[in-house]
Amino acid sequence: xxxxxxxxxxxxxxxxxxxxxxxxxxxxxxxxxxxxxxxxxxxxxxxxxxxxxxxxxxxxxxxxxxxxxxxxxxxxxxxxxxxxxxxxxxxxxxxxxxxxxxxxxxxxxxxxxxxxxxxxxxxxxxxxxxxxxxxxxxxxxxxxxxxxxxxxxxxxxxxxxxxxxxxxxxxxxxxxxxxxxxxxxxxxxxxxxxxxxxxxxxxxxxxxxxxxxxxxxxxxxxxxxxxxxxxxxxxxxxxxxxxxxxxxxxxxxxxxxxxxxxxxxxxxxxxxxxxxxxxxxxxxxxxxxxxxxxxxxxxxxxxxxxxxxxxxxxxxxxxxxxxxxxxxxxxxxxxxxxxxxxxxxxxxxxxxxxxxxxxxxxxxxxxxxxxxxxxxxxxxxxxxxxxxxxxxxxxxxxxxxxxxxxxxxxxxxxxxxxxxxxxxxxxxxxxxxxxxxxxxxxxxxxxxxxxxxxxxxxxxxxxxxxxxxxxxxxxxxxxxxxxxxxxxxxxxxxxxxxxxxxxxxxxxxxxxxxxxxxxxxxxxxxxxxxxxxxxxxxxxxxxxxxxxxxxxxxxxxxxxxxxxxxxxx
Ligand code: ADP
Ligand code: TZD
Ligand code: MG
Numbered sequence: 001x002x003x004x005x006x007x008x009x010x011x012x013x014x015x016x017x018x019x020x021x022x023x024x025x026x027x028x029x030x031x032x033x034x035x036x037x038x039x040x041x042x043x044x045x046x047x048x049x050x051x052x053x054x055x056x057x058x059x060x061x062x063x064x065x066x067x068x069x070x071x072x073x074x075x076x077x078x079x080x081x082x083x084x085x086x087x088x089x090x091x092x093x094x095x096x097x098x099x100x101x102x103x104x105x106x107x108x109x110x111x112x113x114x115x116x117x118x119x120x121x122x123x124x125x126x127x128x129x130x131x132x133x134x135x136x137x138x139x140x141x142x143x144x145x146x147x148x149x150x151x152x153x154x155x156x157x158x159x160x161x162x163x164x165x166x167x168x169x170x171x172x173x174x175x176x177x178x179x180x181x182x183x184x185x186x187x188x189x190x191x192x193x194x195x196x197x198x199x200x201x202x203x204x205x206x207x208x209x210x211x212x213x214x215x216x217x218x219x220x221x222x223x224x225x226x227x228x229x230x231x232x233x234x235x236x237x238x239x240x241x242x243x244x245x246x247x248x249x250x251x252x253x254x255x256x257x258x259x260x261x262x263x264x265x266x267x268x269x270x271x272x273x274x275x276x277x278x279x280x281x282x283x284x285x286x287x288x289x290x291x292x293x294x295x296x297x298x299x300x301x302x303x304x305x306x307x308x309x310x311x312x313x314x315x316x317x318x319x320x321x322x323x324x325x326x327x328x329x330x331x332x333x334x335x336x337x338x339x340x341x342x343x344x345x346x347x348x349x350x351x352x353x354x355x356x357x358x359x360x361x362x363x364x365x366x367x368x369x370x371x372x373x374x375x376x377x378x379x380x381x382x383x384x385x386x387x388x389x390x391x392x393x394x395x396x397x398x399x400x401x402x403x404x405x406x407x408x409x410x411x412x413x414x415x416x417x418x419x420x421x422x423x424x425x426x427x428x429x430x431x432x433x434x435x436x437x438x439x440x441x442x443x444x445x446x447x448x449x450x451x452x453x454x455x456x457x458x459x460x461x462x463x464x465x466x467x468x469x470x471x472x473x474x475x476x477x478x479x480x481x482x483x484x485x486x487x488x489x490x491x492x493x494x495x496x497x498x499x500x501x502x503x504x505x506x507x508x509x510x511x512x513x514x515x516x517x518x519x520x521x522x523x524x525x526x527x528x529x530x531x532x533x534x535x536x537x538x539x540x541x542x543x544x545x546x547x548x549x550x551x552x553x554x555x556x557x558x559x560x561x562x563x564x565x566x567x568x569x
Contacts, residue, residue, distance in 0.1 A: 011183040013143045013174040017105075018044045020150035021076065023189045028052060028067065028439060030060040030432075031078035032087075035121070036107040036171035041078060052439065052467065054432070055459040057084050061091020061104060062432030062457075065164065066419055067440050068101035069227060072194075074157040074165070075102045075436065081109055081122035081171075086129075090428070093133035095164035098422040099224060101157040104130070105167045107174075111141075127168045135163030143176040147187035158193045161308045162227070197307060199324030204332045207278075207303045207320040208340040214276035216348045217243045218263070220288070223250035223422070224281020224306065228326035230254070231415045234280065237334045242344040244270060244352055248282050249420050253412030264408075265363070266355040271295050279304040281326050284315040285423065286560075291316040305329045367409075372522055373547040376405040379476060382523040383448060384410045386530045390444065393534060394419060394437040398430050399450020400555030401483075402476040406448050425557075427453045431460030431473075438469040444534045445471045451500055452481040458509065461541060465513035470537035472530065475506045476546050482555065484548030498553075507543040515539030 017040060021029075028050045033041055045051040054060035057079045067075030079088045085106040095102045108127075109120040117123070130137040136156035140149035149167060157165045178186075211217055219238060231254055238245055238255065244263040245255060255262065263270045271289075277300055282288065284302075289295030291302065292315070303320040304312055312321040322329045367381045383406065387393060391413035397406050397420045412418050419433045434447040454475050464471045478484045479502025486496030507517030516538060518529040526544055533540035554561040 009180055010177045011180040012177045013146060013169075014040050014043050016143065016146040016183050016187065017150070017169065017174070018047050018049065019184070020147050020187050022047065022049060023187050024150065024154055025073060026076055029076045029078050030054060030063040030067075030436065032057050032060060032080065032084055034080035034084060036174060037078055037080055037105075037169075040107075040174060050439070052435065052463070054463055056457070057087035058090045058428055059432035059435075059457045059460045059463075061088040061102070062094070062429045063436035063439075064104070065091055065095035065098070065100040065102040066429075066433045067436040068095065068157070068162065069098075069223075069419075070416060070437065070440050072158075072227065072229070073101065074154055077102060077104045079104065079106045081107050081126065082124035083122065085124065085126050089130065089133055090426075091432070092130065092164035092166060094422070094424055094426050094429070096133060096135050097424055099162050099227065100164070101162035103153045103157055103165045103167055104134075105169060108139075108168050108170050110172065111170055127166065130166035130168075133164070134166040137166040137168070139168035139170065140173055141170065143173050143178050144182070144186050146173070151188035151190050154190050155193050161224075194325075196328050197323075197325040199322045199329045199332055201332075203320070203322045203324075204329075204336050205340070207322050208333065208336045208342065210301060210303060210320050211241075211276055211278065212340050212342050215345055216273050216275045217241075217278070217342075217344050218270050218274035218276070219243050219245040219278045219280060220248065220282045221245055221251040221254050221280050222248045222282025225326055226251045226254050226281070226416050228281060229415070230280075230327050230330045233327070233330045233334055237330060237337070240334075240337055241342040242349060243278070243342070244344065244349065246270060248287065249407055250416075250418055250422060251282070252407070252418045254415045256413045257411035258413070263352050263356070265359045266352050268295075269355050270352060272297060274300055276301050276303065279306070280330065281305065283311060283423075287423070370523060371547070373545055374521065374523060374526075375547055375550040376401050376476065377409070378523045379526060379544050379546060380406045380409045380448070382527040383446070383474060383530060385527060386534065387411070387446065389531075390534055391417075392443050393417070394434075394441060394443055394445045396420065396430055396433045396437065396445060396447040397449070398427055398453035399448075399476065400481070400557070401478070401551040402448060402450040402453065404556040410448070428456030430454060431457035431464065434471045434473070435460065435463060435467070435469060438471050439467075443470070444537060445469070446530070446534065447471060447473045449473060449475050450481075451475055451477040451479065451504070451506070454506065455500070458506070461510055461515065461539065462513045464539045465510075465515045469539060471539055472533040473510070473541040474526075474530065475541065475543050477502065477504065477506065477543055478546035478551050479503075479548045480551070482553050483551035502545075502548050505543055507541050510539065510541035513539075515541060518542040519545070521545045
């Protein structure tokens, strides 16, 4: 047999991995190159998958995760063995916690050596290390199993509550060869990986019966609802029933924040007073005070729409579970309204309106102030004015005060346009989320970052510049974690625990990589710089000088921080 005939008849692991991903609609890979995946990445790029090379695997992993959330299809992160893999694990665990579909693919060392702990290059039992943090973890040991391995990873990431899947590729399977025809036949294009999961009629009837007799009903929209893309049906359901709604952070925009039924500016009141609450893709975790007093009425009753039956009763009794996919469940509830009409009582709506008006007055006074040095309200007020004129922009946000004040001030008009720290409150999502939003949505991105938060992924502004992405990073620089005036009580002159450099000029970092840098000290300058940067559709960074004394310790989470509570006494 001539050499060309041999080549024509054989394929290898490199080609089969790339072909399996392509066959399943994967169009991007986010990663960091090295042994043993560099050539795999090169081949993927050659065969038409866009490869985005990062500076750190955690950011590449966050990019893959949020791509999964935005696309309803797993994002792919690819890393080298042991340390690269572990860097990716933060993102994989965060994806699993938040319900984002992603697949972390890592090359790994020789099993025979790893299992006898003989000290291979970057030795680690990666699959078992991944298991506690992943929704599923698989290893492909034979080249002929690549098709099945990729199919299983995709199904595991997407099905039920989505999550992070780890896929281990031992280096030896990549150059391994097999018959090309058999190889092609071994690949699987997944069919119907997210079948509709229809709730029982009895569950829908029970839920509507409870809701119909509510005196103070409330709907809470979570990121599960955003993910499920129910914007059309939920709007019809809410407008038909007149029930007030509250969006969780990443559900902002599923219904426009400016919708008259939004109870966001009466949040504490509606949580404390609601008698029947409908949870739509939101968990009763710490972000909702576990559904318990004092935040909630002790005798409130709950309807919960979720894909995961185990979520029901996790924190308190759920009177009416509606287990199914949210799109199907909301559709059934909507259809059920003709037989069981539901209308929120007018006195409940009126009392919420009165409360909202009062809070709006207080906020207007806060927003009218133009202090120099800037505080968070004045600076984020300027950001919100620009966002109002750019509803197409994606907002990424992390930090503490920056995150909390921004969440309240920046109204979202469109679904899935706010991407933030999610269930864990994790710092470090910023640049990865921003890059994937820009790549997958072809829209401008504004990353609103605390100065500490930015530091976790800041080096990725080089990545943003290298790919020339339309990302504007706005850094609320108050010189620290929460605030910039922490005191070192030892008196030895070293910086305090939460202190960072208030004089730092992050804008110059951006300039170093070829992007546009702005340094501003007033809300007017911030607003005009941001307008210019967003319109340019080019990499930009605005360093916003914020008063080092104005942040609150732990942002809005003071009660979770015993020291801060003590200090406040
Ligand atoms: P938030 O932080 O916005 O409150 P969570 O992440 O706590 O949201 O909750 C999202 C919930 O949505 C999870 O319990 C998850 O199981 C559920 N979920 C995610 N996708 C779907 C879907 N397509 N259909 C039904 N439920 C879903
Ligand atoms: N490490 C990680 C991975 N996640 C975290 N949430 C933290 C540390 C602790 N942390 C917070 O919870 S917020 C925050 C840290 C370090 C940064 C807050 O400072 P900032 O924001 O500059 O980003 P503000 O505007 O100054 O409050
Ligand atoms: Mg700060």
